[in-house]
Amino acid sequence: MKNLKLGISALALTLASTAFAQTTSNPWVIGVGAHGVNHMGVANGGVDKVFDNFDQVFTLNNYTITPPLSKLTIARNLNKYFVLDWQTSVGNVDNKRFAMGKEFFLQTGLGLQFKFAGLWNEESWFDPYARVGANYLRHDYSGLTFPRTDLANNVLRGTYNSDDVTGKANHFTAAGGIGSNFWLTKNFGLNLQGDYVSTPGNSSNVANFWQASASLMFRFGNTDRDKDGIKDSEDACPDVPGLAQFQGCPDTDGDGVADKDDNCPEVAGPVENNGCPWPDTDGDTVLDKDDACPEVAGPVENQGCPWPDTDNDGILDKDDACPTVPGLPEYNGCPKPKTVTATETTEALKNIFFNFNKATLRPESEVKLDAAAKILKTDGGNYLITGATDKKGSDVYNLRLSRERAAAVVAGLEARGVNAANLKSVGVGEQLATVSEKASDAERMVDRKVIVTAIEDQAKWDALPKHDVEAKKAPAKKAPAKKATKKKK
Secondary structure, X not given: OXXXXXXXXXXXXXXXHOOOHHHOXXXXXXXXXXXXXXXXXXXXXXXXXXXXXXXXXXXXXXEEEOOOOOEEEEEEXXXXXXXXXXXXXXXXXXXXXXXXXXXXXXXXXXXXXXXXXXXXXXXXXXXXXXXXEEEEEEEOOOOOEXXXXXXXXXXXXXXXXXXXXXXXXXXXXXXXXXXXXXXOOOOEEEEEEEEEEEOOOOOOOOOOEEEEEEEEEEEEOOOOOOOOOOOHHHOOOOOOOOEHHHOOEOOOOOOOOOHHHOOOOOOOOOHHHOOOOOXXXXXXXXXXXXXXXXXXXXXXXXXXXXXXXXXXXXXXXXXXXOOOOOOOHHHOOOOOOHHHHHHHHHHHOOOOOEOOOOOOEOHHHHHHHHHHHHHHHHHOOOEEEEEEOOXXXXXXXXXXXXXXXXXXXXXXXXXXXXXXXXXXXXXXXXXXXXXOOOOOHHHHHHHOEEEEEEOOXXXXXXXXXXXXXOOOOOOOOOOOOOOOOOOOO
């Protein structure tokens, strides 16, 4: 009884000595329960004989079962795979193998567990492990003499020293076994453990035994000041609720950058910019980091730069077929084609009227010349004015008349400000006529016309004469008649 009290005191001291550690390390587990010791399952012989009496391990009557609170376990997780524990068992235990009465039993020591749950989920409710341990054992065999015969008629010695005739009270033991925690809640569970305990300091297995235990397990020491579900020992911001992905630190703006590392903790921004949004100085929706012109607004398609208009014609280069020459929208930014100018001028001079059989313009044609001159002065370019007649009359007459009329139109245009260097004329007579000379005057009117042609080839233009009107020959002057000389009489 005295020894039992001493054992209970040892347990109390064990618990008290770890009280401080329980609040400073994390995570800790404490278990309290009962254990049973079975000496009958031990076989005589070496290591190879350990399991020879294994069937006796499952016979309940072979166990000396101690009352509750006879086993104490204190453990600390080292990582997801390993747990360091200190297990203490106490009680009055007999050795039924030798019919030895109950003696004070105390076993205490360190063990290392390998957690199989670490292979799939260390927080699993099913938490199996394998364990090895080294212990001090107090179980007094000094009242027995050796050699001694067990119940199986095996003769055993008690110590290495063959001269010793009495057993030992103190032993060094090595333990190996398996067990499992069954976590009913996050912090509370049930433990079952089975071990084989040997005494390598003895030449025999007199003190060897099988041990089974059941304990209630309590996890504690997992402080969480900010109540964010992340224990303080793993919380980089233990006083501010945060997220597990940021080691317990908050991310106020939800941009994926923890506030402690975020230069703009209340405004979302990318990680690459330390949690701050990329600026858009010119407000064109193209961020400065991607904007080739960060201070001038421009479209996304042009990397934030405005589209240029090199020729300042109001048509952006990207849409301008002639980006270096001012042009018009209807011609995709190119200047108005000279062929179009020629066509418009021809239309303006349509049905221009001349005095009968003459190359002089009638007054009603003045407005047509005004319109044609305006077009030519606006558009510029070199133009050949071609005169044509109908088929009535002789070829020679028509050719001369067409030349003169074409030249008259040129003169009228030049008089209205058209650069003389840009106008030349030619007559083709009736070459272009399509209506019979026998047709009515109204029908032949379509053949009497002026055609304007743009000449864009400078060499070709230079080769053309100003006009093809033949110069009129001045009439020959007659020699004055000689006066008759009067004869002197």
